[in-house]
Amino acid sequence: MTNPALTTRDQNGFVIELEQFSGPLDLLLHLIREDEVDITDLPIAKIADQFLAVINELGLNQAADYLEMAARLLRIKAQLLLPRRVGDDEWEDPRAELVRRLLEYQQIRELVDWLGQAAARRAEQFGRGFAPEPAAASPAAVPLVIELNDLLAAAERVIALIPEPMLHRVVPRPLDVEGATARIQALLAEREQLEWLDVVGERPAVVDVLSTFIALLELAKRGSLKLRQPGPFEPILIQREPPRPAA
Amino acid sequence: MSPLARLLEAALFAASRPLTVEDLLTLDPQAGEAAVRTALREIREAYAAEDHGVELIEIAQGWQFLTRREYAEAIERAQFALRPRRLSPAALETLAIIAYRQPVGRLEVDEIRGVDSDAVIDKLAERGLVEVVTRGEGLGRPLLYGTTPQFLEILGLKDLDELPRLEELSVALRPPAPPAAAPE
Numbered sequence: 001m002t003n004p005a006l007t008t009r010d011q012n013g014f015v016i017e018l019e020q021f022s023g024p025l026d027l028l029l030h031l032i033r034e035d036e037v038d039i040t041d042l043p044i045a046k047i048a049d050q051f052l053a054v055i056n057e058l059g060l061n062q063a064a065d066y067l068e069m070a071a072r073l074l075r076i077k078a079q080l081l082l083p084r085r086v087g088d089d090e091w092e093d094p095r096a097e098l099v100r101r102l103l104e105y106q107q108i109r110e111l112v113d114w115l116g117q118a119a120a121r122r123a124e125q126f127g128r129g130f131a132p133e134p135a136a137a138s139p140a141a142v143p144l145v146i147e148l149n150d151l152l153a154a155a156e157r158v159i160a161l162i163p164e165p166m167l168h169r170v171v172p173r174p175l176d177v178e179g180a181t182a183r184i185q186a187l188l189a190e191r192e193q194l195e196w197l198d199v200v201g202e203r204p205a206v207v208d209v210l211s212t213f214i215a216l217l218e219l220a221k222r223g224s225l226k227l228r229q230p231g232p233f234e235p236i237l238i239q240r241e242p243p244r245p246a247a
Numbered sequence: 248m249s250p251l252a253r254l255l256e257a258a259l260f261a262a263s264r265p266l267t268v269e270d271l272l273t274l275d276p277q278a279g280e281a282a283v284r285t286a287l288r289e290i291r292e293a294y295a296a297e298d299h300g301v302e303l304i305e306i307a308q309g310w311q312f313l314t315r316r317e318y319a320e321a322i323e324r325a326q327f328a329l330r331p332r333r334l335s336p337a338a339l340e341t342l343a344i345i346a347y348r349q350p351v352g353r354l355e356v357d358e359i360r361g362v363d364s365d366a367v368i369d370k371l372a373e374r375g376l377v378e379v380v381t382r383g384e385g386l387g388r389p390l391l392y393g394t395t396p397q398f399l400e401i402l403g404l405k406d407l408d409e410l411p412r413l414e415e416l417s418v419a420l421r422p423p424a425p426p427a428a429a430p431e
Contacts, residue, residue: 022337023362065362104359110416111343112336115402119334122403125304125313126328128263 024069025105027054039102042095044080048073146232154233162206175207180215188225194238248293251278252286265309307399308406331401341367346410350380350391
């Protein structure tokens with residue numbers, strides 16, 4: 001079997017890449033154009049051979065869609081080879097479905113050209129660059145711009161507060177969220193504003209930090225306090241939610 | 248220009264997207280649609296007559312000030328503005344199918360392209376060019392996609408009617424020739 005696709009490639013010197021074709025129909029259409037054959041009277045045998053040669057080059061493991069098309073082409077080729085009676089009215093051209101899809105796809109390709117040109121033309125004009133800030137942008141939504149050293153320093157500050165973990169011992173005390181909640185509420189009843197360190201106390205254990213943090217989040221969710229952090233990694237401020245007296 | 252035209256000019260200048268007549272009516276609800284349209288034409292003509300670097304364009308069912316084409320290169324060279332990323336052929340194919348067949352499901356797009364299009368559709372949805380518009384009948388009630396105003400905007404179209412009509416294409420989908428009488 002001669003390999004027409006290879007000779008075609010040699011003549012035109014193009015190299016196939018998978019990205020070059022957006023799908024098996026695209027590749028098929030490309031082969032048809034190269035050969036300048038009529039879509040409606042597709043020389044299936046020739047096109048199928050070319051198609052197979054090209055997908056061989058592409059690497060089969062990446063080309064399931066192409067393999068499916070190859071199988072389809074071979075089936076049509078086989079159907080056309082089957083003998084049939086002269087003047088058989090029942091006979092349907094096995095190429096008809098493929099031809100219909102190719103024509104439809106060809107139309108899409110023409111629209112692609114049109115859309116591409118429209119987009120390129122539109123890109124020659126610029127609108128105003130200003131984009132309004134999304135409504136109610138919270139400080140948390142602002143991306144952190146921070147130096148690595150600041151980050152490390154902040155991490156060290158947090159770690160320094162936690163006593164040396166004793167990895168071999170299971171922490172005996174479970175989280176005490178209720179206790180932390182009560183402590184925060186008691187403190188807030190006295191003062192309008194607290195700092196994180198006021199709440200966790202000196203040298204807190206890991207469980208204290210966790211319990212307090214969960215309690216703060218829970219209280220903030222209920223609306224009985226407001227959490228504020230003036231800047232990244234600065235101490236968290238805990239404020240009594242003004243409309244309601246501390247519960 | 249009339250006071251209404253000046254008000255609209257200010258709003259259109261401040262906006263970063265095309266403003267529709269409905270958008271503009273919120274500036275002065277008493278003005279009425281006809282007056283807004285007249286004022287828009289007034290602005291457009293004023294800018295055209297006085298030879299400005301920007302022009303008022305009807306786009307994506309709205310109006311927007313855009314720089315004139317002849318300055319694109321200079322603006323881009325100076326890096327004052329970036330051109331939008333170009334769409335890949337696969338993305339344009341998928342857009343074309345969705346634009347003409349909308350509302351259309353993923354399966355139909357796959358069939359026409361002959362290749363799995365899930366990733367492409369997801370990317371287009373992410374860029375806001377297509378969106379789920381409804382659910383289809385039938386098995387699994389598939390999500391059906393359509394194009395968005397953003398799609399019109401990146402193509403510089405007023406509305407979908409500005410897309411070429413299928414009959415106008417040079418390879419207009421002729422019905423396939425009746426099965427050839429003679430086999431190969």
